[in-house]
Amino acid sequence: NAGVTQTPKFRVLKTGQSMTLLCAQDMNHEYMYWYRQDPGMGLRLIHYSVGEGTTAKGEVPDGYNVSRLKKQNFLLGLESAAPSQTSVYFCASSLWGPNTEAFFGQGTRLTVV
Amino acid sequence: ELKVEQNPLFLSMQEGKNYTIYCNYSTTSDRLYWYRQDPGKSLESLFVLLSNGAVKQEGRLMASLDTKARLSTLHITAAVHDLSATYFCAANFGNEKLTFGTGTRLTIIP
Numbered sequence: 001n002a003g004v005t006q007t008p009k010f011r012v013l014k015t016g017q018s019m020t021l022l023c024a025q026d027m028n029h030e031y032m033y034w035y036r037q038d039p040g041m042g043l044r045l046i047h048y049s050v051g052e053g054t055t056a057k058g059e060v061p062d063g064y065n066v067s068r069l070k071k072q073n074f075l076l077g078l079e080s081a082a083p084s085q086t087s088v089y090f091c092a093s094s095l096w097g098p099n100t101e102a103f104f105g106q107g108t109r110l111t112v113v
Numbered sequence: 114e115l116k117v118e119q120n121p122l123f124l125s126m127q128e129g130k131n132y133t134i135y136c137n138y139s140t141t142s143d144r145l146y147w148y149r150q151d152p153g154k155s156l157e158s159l160f161v162l163l164s165n166g167a168v169k170q171e172g173r174l175m176a177s178l179d180t181k182a183r184l185s186t187l188h189i190t191a192a193v194h195d196l197s198a199t200y201f202c203a204a205n206f207g208n209e210k211l212t213f214g215t216g217t218r219l220t221i222i223p
Contacts, residue, residue, distance in 0.1 A: 042215040098205035104156040
């Protein structure tokens with residue numbers, strides 16, 4: 001069972017470079033989320049989607065963009081990476097939102113130098 | 114402000130001892146989740162608590178919810194090394210998101 005799969009697992013970027021993180025889920029979930037995890041800060045929501053073709057801002061959306069063109073995929077983009085975006089990024093999905101269990105991907109460790 | 118606070122942030126305890134992690138939240142929550150994260154790994158769902166007085170137990174872990182006090186606890190009984198991990202609580206405040214606490218890093222010392 002694949003569940004939630006994130007690509008890549010690790011990445012090093014130079015300041016100003018761009019990249020896209022891919023999240024894929026095979027559980028037919030409606031809701032998908034992108035979080036970042038930083039020491040002492042817990043998980044903070046970047047963007048989320050309540051269904052195919054929808055996106056919404058979370059707590060810390062600045063510097064990120066997202067797209068949900070297909071129900072199973074949720075892409076997180078960094079247009080011009082900054083050192084402050086060094087973090088571990090987690091994607092999650094749930095069937096019908098926070099009243100249903102969320103399943104997390106394995107994380108992407110991103111370093112911006 | 115919608116906030117979830119956990120304490121302690123760090124906890125070292127000896128094997129065989131009991132301890133409790135506390136999770137306070139700022140306003141009415143529909144439900145409360147507990148997750149476990151091993152170092153370098155993803156988050157794994159442990160419990161979901163749906164109503165006042167709810168109690169869930171699995172092995173040496175027991176979670177409870179007091180909605181009047183806006184408090185959930187995760188109690189560890191007779192700790193063993195395998196329980197070393199970071200534990201997160203998360204609340205839903207009636208919107209489309211989960212709000213996470215900062216996590217409690219638990220280290221069990223032999």
